[in-house]
Amino acid sequence: MDMLTVSHVSKSFGENRVVDDLSFSVAEHTIFGFIGQNGAGKTTTMNMILGLLKAESGEIRVNGEAVRFGRTPTNAYIGYLPDVPEFYGFMTPGEYLDLCGKVTGMTRAQRERKSAELLDLVGLGGAHKRIQGFSRGMKQRLGIAQALLSDPLLLICDEPTSALDPLGRKEILDLLLHVKDRTTVVFSTHILSDVERICDEAAFLHRGRLALGGKLQELKSIRQSGGLELEFYSAAEAERFKALFPASGSLTALKLTLKQQTQEETRNVLRMLAARNIPVRRIERLEPELEDLFMEMVRE
C-alpha cells in the first residue's frame, strides 16, 4: 500500500511557480529520497504534505486520507523533523518529549517508556540540561526523537543531514536506516551520497517538477555504463590516444576520459591500445553515479 500519494499538486508564491503539477507516491516501509537543488520546491512540497501550506491544485493523501490545510488530522500519522528544528529552550529534553506525548494523546506510562527509549536511541539519555544550551547536532537528534515519539507511520525529515559534520551525518543516516522496519521514511536532501547510502527509492525535483523518479536500482540503470578514465605515462602518448578517439575529454595532460562506454566499446579501446602499442599507467571503469544523473538533468 502507498503511505503517501501526491497527485498533480501545484503551488505558486506570487508569480513564482514553486511546485508544478507534481505527482509521486511512496510505498510502505521504504526510505524515499527527495532530491533537488536549493529552491527546487522540496520544503514547499513537505509543508503541503503537513498541511502547513495550502496546495493550489491537486491532492495529497497520507495513509489513504486526504490532507487538509489548517486543521490537519492526517498529521497524527506523521512524524516531522524540520530543517532547522527549534524547541522550547526552557525545557529539558525529557520535559519536551513529555509535552509532545501529551499532545499526541499518549498515556503517562507510554510517555515515560517511549521518551526514555528514544532519548537513549538518539544518545541524549543523560542530558538533563535545558535545550537552550544544545548544539545543532543535539537539537537534530532530539528532533528525530520527537518525530518518532508517537510511532508515526510516516517520518518526514527536511534535510536532516545538511548542517552536520560527517560523524553527525552518519549517526542520523544510521538512525533512519534503523527505523525503516517500523515506519516509512521520506527525507529531502541535496547530498546525493546520503541517498545512495540508505534510500530504496528516490525522486529528483527540478524547478518544481519531477524530473526523474523510481527505485534506486532503476535510476542507476538508466545509465547502464559509466565512462572510462585513462592515465598515460607521457603527454605525447595521451595525444596519440586522443587522435584515435577524438570524443575523449582531457582531465589533465596525462588523464583522459571517455564517456558512456558499452562493454563492446571498452574492448575496442583495449584492442586499439594494444595494436598501437600505447602504454597505459591506469585504466578504470567509472561506475554510474547519481551525481552524473543529477548534473545531466539539471543542465537540460
Added chain:
Amino acid sequence: MKQLTAFIHKELLESLRTGKVAILLILFILLGILNPAIARLTPWLLSAISDSMSETGLSVAAIEVNALTSWAQFYKNIPIALIVFLLAFSGTLTNEYQKGTLIPMITKGMARWKIVAAKGAAIAAYWTIGYWLCYGITYGYNAYFWGNGNAPGLFFSALGFYLIGLWLVSLILTLSAIAGSGSFVMLGVGGIFLIVYLLGLLPAAGEYLPVRLLHTSNLPVGAGRISDYAAAIAVTLLWTAVNAIAAAFLFDRKKI
C-alpha cells in the same frame, strides 16, 4: 482536553522559567504598596518642604489624606502596570512564529484553537491574579490606615479597569493571529485603543465603548451610579468574546 492542559502547563512553565512571573509579581506588589504609601507620605513630604516654600512666598496648607487619596493613586498607577503587562505578552504567539517552535506541535496534531485558548487562558489568569493582588494590597493598607468603609462601589470601580485589561489581552490574541511580529501587535493594540479612546470623547458613542470603564474610578467619590456603566460593560465583554473567537478562527487559517 489533554492537549489544552498540556499547553497551559507549558505556558506556565515558560513564564515561570523565563522570569516573567517574578517580574510581574514584583511590579504588582510594589504598586499595591506604593499607592497607600504615596498617600501616607504626601502630608509629611509637604510639611518637610513647606519651610523652604514659605521663604519663596508660597504657603502650604495642611492637606488631609484618606483612603480616597490612596485609591486615586491606584487608578493613576495601574495603567503603567497594564502597559508593562501587555508588552510582556505581546509576543506570545509571534515569538513562536519567528522561532518555529509551534511547527512540531501542530504537525503532531495539536488543534490550533487550543494553542490560542491555552495562551489566552494563561495570560488572562496572570492579569486576574496580578491585578487583584495589587487591588487587595492597596485595599488592606487603606483599611488599616484610614478604613475603606465610607467609600461606595470600591470593588465595582476596580472591575472597570480589570475588564479593560481583559479586552486588550484579547486584542493581542486576535492581532497575533494576523500579524507576524510582536511590534506590529503592540502598535495595533495601541492604535485600536487610541481610536476607541477618541471615539469615546463623542457623547453619542461614549456611553457604549470600553473606554467608558476608565471612569468607574469616579464611583468611590460618589460621582455617577453603577447602572451608568451597564452598556459599556456589555459591549466590552462581547467585544472580548468576539476577539477570542476571531483569534481562533484566523489562527486556524494562518500560514505558520
